[in-house]
Amino acid sequence: xxxxxxxxxxxxxxxxxxxxxxxxxxxxxxxxxxxxxxxxxxxxxxxxxxxxxxxxxxxxxxxxxxxxxxxxxxxxxxxxxxxxxxxxxxxxxxxxxxxxxxxxxxxxxxxxxxxxxxxxxxxxxxxxxxxxxxxxxxxxxxxxxxxxxxxxxxxxxxxxxxxxxxxxxxxxxxxxxxxxxxxxxxxxxxxxxxxxxxxxxxxxxxxxxxxxxxxxxxxxxxxxxxxxxxxxxxxxxxxxxxxxxxxxxxxxxxxxxxxxxxxxxxxxxxxxxxxxxxxxxxxxxxxxxxxxxxxxxxxxxxxxxxxxxxxxxxxxxxxxxxxxxxxxxxxxxxxxxxxxxxxxx
Amino acid sequence: xxxxxxxxxxxxxxxxxxxxxxxxxxxxxxxxxxxxxxxxxxxxxxxxxxxxxxxxxxxxxxxxxxxxxxxxxxxxxxxxxxxxxxxxxxxxxxxxxxxxxxxxxxxxxxxxxxxxxxxxxxxxxxxxxxxxxxxxxxxxxxxxxxxxxxxxxxxxxxxxxxxxxxxxxxxxxxxxxxxxxxxxxxxxxxxxxxxxxxxxxxxxxxxxxxxxxxxxxxxxxxxxxxxxxxxxxxxxxxxxxxxxxxxxxxxxxxxxxxxxxxxxxxxxxxx
Amino acid sequence: xxxxxxxxxxxxxxxxxxxxxxxxxxxxxxxxxxxxxxxxxxxxxxxxxxxxxxxxxxxxxxxxxxxxxxxxxxxxxxxxxxxxxxxxxxxxxxxxxxxxxxxxxxxxxxxxxxxxxxxxxxxxxxxxxxxxxxxxxxxxxxxxxxxxxxxxxxxxxxxxxxxxxxxxxxxxxxxxxxxxxxxxxxxxxxxxxxxxxxxxxxxxxxxxxxxxxxxxxxxxxxxxxxxxxxxxxxxxxxxxxxxxxxxxxxxxxxxxxxxxxxxxxxxxxxxxxxxxxxxxxxxxxxxxxxxxxxxxxxxxxxxxxxxxxxx
Numbered sequence: 001x002x003x004x005x006x007x008x009x010x011x012x013x014x015x016x017x018x019x020x021x022x023x024x025x026x027x028x029x030x031x032x033x034x035x036x037x038x039x040x041x042x043x044x045x046x047x048x049x050x051x052x053x054x055x056x057x058x059x060x061x062x063x064x065x066x067x068x069x070x071x072x073x074x075x076x077x078x079x080x081x082x083x084x085x086x087x088x089x090x091x092x093x094x095x096x097x098x099x100x101x102x103x104x105x106x107x108x109x110x111x112x113x114x115x116x117x118x119x120x121x122x123x124x125x126x127x128x129x130x131x132x133x134x135x136x137x138x139x140x141x142x143x144x145x146x147x148x149x150x151x152x153x154x155x156x157x158x159x160x161x162x163x164x165x166x167x168x169x170x171x172x173x174x175x176x177x178x179x180x181x182x183x184x185x186x187x188x189x190x191x192x193x194x195x196x197x198x199x200x201x202x203x204x205x206x207x208x209x210x211x212x213x214x215x216x217x218x219x220x221x222x223x224x225x226x227x228x229x230x231x232x233x234x235x236x237x238x239x240x241x242x243x244x245x246x247x248x249x250x251x252x253x254x255x256x257x258x259x260x261x262x263x264x265x266x267x268x269x270x271x272x273x274x275x276x277x278x279x280x281x282x283x284x285x286x287x288x289x290x291x292x293x294x295x296x297x298x299x300x301x302x303x304x305x306x307x308x309x310x311x312x313x314x315x316x317x318x319x320x321x322x323x324x325x326x327x328x329x330x331x332x333x334x335x336x337x338x339x340x341x342x343x344x345x
Numbered sequence: 346x347x348x349x350x351x352x353x354x355x356x357x358x359x360x361x362x363x364x365x366x367x368x369x370x371x372x373x374x375x376x377x378x379x380x381x382x383x384x385x386x387x388x389x390x391x392x393x394x395x396x397x398x399x400x401x402x403x404x405x406x407x408x409x410x411x412x413x414x415x416x417x418x419x420x421x422x423x424x425x426x427x428x429x430x431x432x433x434x435x436x437x438x439x440x441x442x443x444x445x446x447x448x449x450x451x452x453x454x455x456x457x458x459x460x461x462x463x464x465x466x467x468x469x470x471x472x473x474x475x476x477x478x479x480x481x482x483x484x485x486x487x488x489x490x491x492x493x494x495x496x497x498x499x500x501x502x503x504x505x506x507x508x509x510x511x512x513x514x515x516x517x518x519x520x521x522x523x524x525x526x527x528x529x530x531x532x533x534x535x536x537x538x539x540x541x542x543x544x545x546x547x548x549x550x551x552x553x554x555x556x557x558x559x560x561x562x563x564x565x566x567x568x569x570x571x572x573x574x575x576x577x578x579x580x581x582x583x584x585x586x587x588x589x590x591x592x593x594x595x596x597x598x599x600x601x602x603x604x605x606x607x608x609x610x611x612x613x614x615x616x
Numbered sequence: 617x618x619x620x621x622x623x624x625x626x627x628x629x630x631x632x633x634x635x636x637x638x639x640x641x642x643x644x645x646x647x648x649x650x651x652x653x654x655x656x657x658x659x660x661x662x663x664x665x666x667x668x669x670x671x672x673x674x675x676x677x678x679x680x681x682x683x684x685x686x687x688x689x690x691x692x693x694x695x696x697x698x699x700x701x702x703x704x705x706x707x708x709x710x711x712x713x714x715x716x717x718x719x720x721x722x723x724x725x726x727x728x729x730x731x732x733x734x735x736x737x738x739x740x741x742x743x744x745x746x747x748x749x750x751x752x753x754x755x756x757x758x759x760x761x762x763x764x765x766x767x768x769x770x771x772x773x774x775x776x777x778x779x780x781x782x783x784x785x786x787x788x789x790x791x792x793x794x795x796x797x798x799x800x801x802x803x804x805x806x807x808x809x810x811x812x813x814x815x816x817x818x819x820x821x822x823x824x825x826x827x828x829x830x831x832x833x834x835x836x837x838x839x840x841x842x843x844x845x846x847x848x849x850x851x852x853x854x855x856x857x858x859x860x861x862x863x864x865x866x867x868x869x870x871x872x873x874x875x876x877x878x879x880x881x882x883x884x885x886x887x888x889x890x891x892x893x894x895x896x897x898x899x900x901x902x903x904x905x906x907x908x909x910x911x912x913x914x915x916x917x918x919x920x921x922x923x924x925x926x927x
Contacts (some may be wrong), residue, residue: 054565069675071475075564169893208876216580352827353738362735372765438644443635462866473659589761596756
């Protein structure tokens with residue numbers, strides 16, 4: 001009897017304690033990719049502006065969209081969608097807009113990223129990082145030519161069953177289209193059938209689907225070939241994976257992630273402050289040194305670490321060039337969804 | 346008695362039982378051992394150190410895990426408390442209040458959360474909150490957990506109540522005790538072991554839940570399982586193993602506690 | 617657990633017709649009724665409604681009646697949706713695979729769990745306490761932690777392979793991770809304690825004098841187990857099977873962490889519709905409804921067969 005009373009009492013005390021937790025002057029709720037911003041930087045922002053920062057993470061653009069659609073819009077201030085997802089979020093009316101006068105650092109945006117097709121005039125988003133998506137190969141397991149997408153889609157026998165691909169429909173099907181030499185989001189039925197046949201035939205060679213695991217499977221040696229983002233591959237290499245990042249001759253994907261201001265942001269003012277903070281060269285460089293991609297802010301060069309400056313992942317050869325992921329029409333997207341489901345059957 | 350057989354013995358059962366224990370414990374013990382590994386590489390064992398435990402409490406991600414632990418505990422305590430109260434009331438109605446309309450349907454309803462696969466509950470709850478436009482947060486997790494915990498609290502309480510004969514309360518009432526008094530002074534103390542195990546079971550079920558929480562959690566609200574899942578997907582690092590070991594120890598403490606309650610109970614019975 | 621309860625209850629009021637708290641029943645039941653109705657029955661109802669709505673592109677629903685979700689589940693109209701309808705095997709296949717995996721996991725848990733429960737129930741004194749204590753701990757350890765532990769153990773260069781290589785049993789690592797076998801291992805390992813405890817509780821109530829009587833009638837040990845013990849502890853076995861089967865069917869962690877998320881299981885198929893690459897809510901709702909119906913039909917069939925057997 002006494003015990004149960006004690007349990008209830010401590011429950012009440014704990015709950016009361018939860019309600020009375022220390023509150024900072026303001027709040028900021030960030031929806032971000034996993035392992036993409038150093039905790040120190042968030043702490044620095046929190047200290048400079050007396051803001052309590054909370055962050056949730058996702059592992060694909062689509063997961064972020066799904067969760068915003070399922071009722072989370074209105075509870076986050078900023079998210080970090082990739083280029084094509086910025087376009088989709090704008091189409092869906094899920095982004096708020098700002099004017100350049102709201103951010104003192106707006107002019108720090110590197111000129112080539114100041115006006116982009118997915119967000120003309122940069123009304124909703126600012127550059128965060130850009131990089132590429134292709135794959136990395138464990139050089140202890142395979143020493144042949146790696147600069148071809150056939151290592152993923154039609155691998156030699158020794159690599160079969162030792163491949164991880166990103167759990168990202170858009171990137172995987174875009175890469176497959178590049179390999180086949182067909183346009184992305186093609187509505188040509190013959191080409192779509194070939195796309196379907198390609199991934200179906202490739203699937204038995206793949207060991208797993210995963211984005212958040214992409215680095216770990218390479219570091220742990222679970223797979224020999226891993227579809228991966230450039231900076232994430234650099235981090236895997238830094239953690240001791242004997243890997244080399246490929247720039248396949250058929251082409252590869254380039255992308256830019258952007259800090260976007262979400263509609264109905266509960267703390268719009270702090271969101272703007274945060275975006276402005278991230279356009280500060282020193283802070284942008286801190287992200288780059290952590291995530292190991294490339295920032296889209298001028299004047300960051302002197303803050304970059306040598307590792308980032310000389311990273312083979314961030315210094316692609318002059319050719320081939322990469323291409324951005326395109327946004328498909330609903331008709332084509334439905335075929336893509338069908339292909340994807342068949343693939344995971 | 347020519348052939349004295351031990352009816353309690355079946356050849357091979359002991360071996361299977363030991364195998365079962367071995368399978369259950371081997372992975373846990375290995376993770377425990379490796380959590381004391383000094384090396385950052387998870388596969389090579391260097392030397393023994395408490396480095397990763399320091400990391401859990403004072404490292405960069407300590408704040409995140411502390412907050413997640415706090416969320417998990419408050420939600421589990423809240424969900425277990427509410428569901429235990431609901432379940433206690435319901436079990437009195439089911440077992441001590443005679444016949445009433447709707448009784449036949451009440452038991453299936455009470456055990457419905459057990460019958461519905463977790464992923465289905467998760468989807469239904471997500472759709473429900475999104476349809477009524479209720480913003481996800483602590484509250485959504487708490488509500489979902491209360492629903493989910495009701496049968497887990499109900500079953501031990503009802504089982505206990507069934508073993509208590511109602512003659513005691515009837516005797517009290519014959520001596521003009523009010524119904525409230527007979528509940529408070531007779532039924533409740535006798536029922537307490539059942540209530541405690543119901544509470545503990547509900548608590549652990551809530552603390553354990555991943556699938557439903559993952560669907561209904563709101564912005565910035567992370568519970569321990571969702572935080573661990575997120576971290577573990579990016580690699581089973583030594584700090585994850587340290588957290589796992591701490592959770593394992595917590596579970597051991599909890600089981601010991603519930604056994605102590607059980608001991609007290611059986612001693613009381615004997616007296 | 618639940619099954620036992622139903623039987624006991626339908627077999628009559630334990631405390632007679634006259635309840636002590638007669639008249640208070642509605643007040644006492646109200647919190648449970650309201651909570652479960654509003655937050656479980658109503659959501660399931662809304663989910664049913666959603667499964668008959670039109671999908672909104674990229675997640676969400678349009679309030680227009682449609683059978684598209686069920687049509688998609690059962691009929692294959694080709695990659696472009698304009699071929700004549702054939703039976704769609706994709707989703708049935710995914711359900712079948714999940715059923716099969718869950719069934720096998722249940723069987724394995726039973727094969728190992730029954731003897732274990734028997735051993736525990738037949739110990740006495742301190743040893744019984746120790747066994748019971750040891751079996752309870754994994755039951756209370758976070759499922760996620762246990763799945764992660766298993767993943768760590770069996771990966772290609774994890775401790776298991778390292779040791780097997782070191783002692784020379786293998787000359788190259790045993791590839792377990794990301795296979796169906798790993799999923800099976802994970803399910804089995806996750807839910808094993810759920811099987812042992814209810815069976816233990818049943819055997820605990822079994823009177824071994826019955827075994828003695830059977831032996832006096834020249835029944836062999838195994839015959840007694842099959843024809844005397846097993847029928848009497850069946851409620852515990854069934855409870856254990858349900859507690860293993862139902863969560864295995866919708867399992868998410870084992871396929872995701874141990875199976876490499878390569879093939880959809882029911883759980884991940886549904887998850888993908890709401891949180892993943894494909895934002896098809898009505899289809900996710902329909903798949904959930906079908907999974908729910910499947911489980912409820914199975915449980916009802918079992919309950920009916922039980923009540924028929926008793927009559």
